[in-house]
Amino acid sequence: MRVLVTGGAGFIGSNFIRHLLATEPACHIVNLDKLTYAGNLENLADIERDPRYRFIKGSICDALLVNELLRDGFDALINFAAESHVDRSIQDARTFAETNVLGTQTILEACRRHQVPRMMQVSTDEVYGSLGPSGHFVEDSPLRPNSPYAASKAAADLLILAYFRTYGSPVIITRSSNNYGPYQFPEKVIPLFITNALAGESLPLYGDGLYVRDWLHVQDHCEALALVLKDGVAGEVYNIGGNCERANIDVARLILSTLGKPDTLIRHVKDRLGHDRRYALGTAKIEQALGWKPRISFETGLQETVRWYEGHAPWWTRIKEGQYREYYRETYGDLSQVSRQPSVM
């Protein structure tokens, strides 16, 4: 099987490439990635010499390049490429519209032209919008995205479904809940909190900290994606959730207790604009259709993730001391002087 992975140098894409190479001996993977601030070839250092793997630097918005690649003949394209951070989309939505919407349309059109038998879009539960204290989203729940990030992903989902209905394009959408695990860029809440705690810095908790996310280990997500790639049905949407809702404040406390650090490191900061209160996914469809269920409990997965970041300090230190530093300072100010910062905890 020849697979074109787009956005494979980021968090989930790099884990997926490693998973597919390990579980599908006959697969060949080309990874097309623009290497934005979030793309990092270090994430794939252990497999870069595998003869079944090739990296190409470029954008999914580059129609000439995408068409040239697809001329080689692929059995599937799986798209991870995206601007993926909600807070950045609130600061500047432009690249979100470009990559997440136009980039996806560019891929769709190229797949149609070259008759690629399968195109998979890695989407998100955020397209459904926010939930109250109970209930969950199913695959045909209405799309009510709130952040510019979520809106750009919803727009891409709608384009994909339109290509299925209009042209019969063999597309599949997966919508997963919040992922965590190795190689996640430390702007997302779990790796941000772990690396801050490791550095003795405070953990910036938005608002009251009672916002709820459904957590899914990236390995469970990759297993689900591989199953959908093999046995998913064209034109369908599959939710991939962890069945594991946690309030942000509880996640922060669990990280601190795992590291033997005090809760006083938690600092309540200004809330995110338009902050979605709660996400939760119904996953009966993928469980019944493909026999998938998440296997890694949050407590085990989080503990392993904390240990991974402890053991990979050079990886995240390079990121935090590089370009990311400026964004981080602008967003949070200086979090290093913990003892002098008032904490409401």
Ligand code: NAD
């Ligand atoms: P990430 O930000 O870690 O990685 C994104 C990757 O896409 C990077 O390697 C980046 O260089 C690349 N990229 C960005 N723009 C590109 C372009 N124009 N052309 C080619 N490559 C480009 O993101 P992630 O967390 O790995 O998420 C991967 C996908 O999964 C995204 O589509 C995201 O919307 C979706 N998703 C993520 C989560 C999560 O919790 N992280 C949950 C649900 C869905």
Ligand code: TYD
């Ligand atoms: P995030 O990891 O950005 O994922 P998403 O917004 O896609 O769910 O945020 C997860 C939750 O953590 C969300 O409710 C916002 C909150 N959060 C904080 O409290 N502090 C932070 O510094 C960040 C980045 C997020």
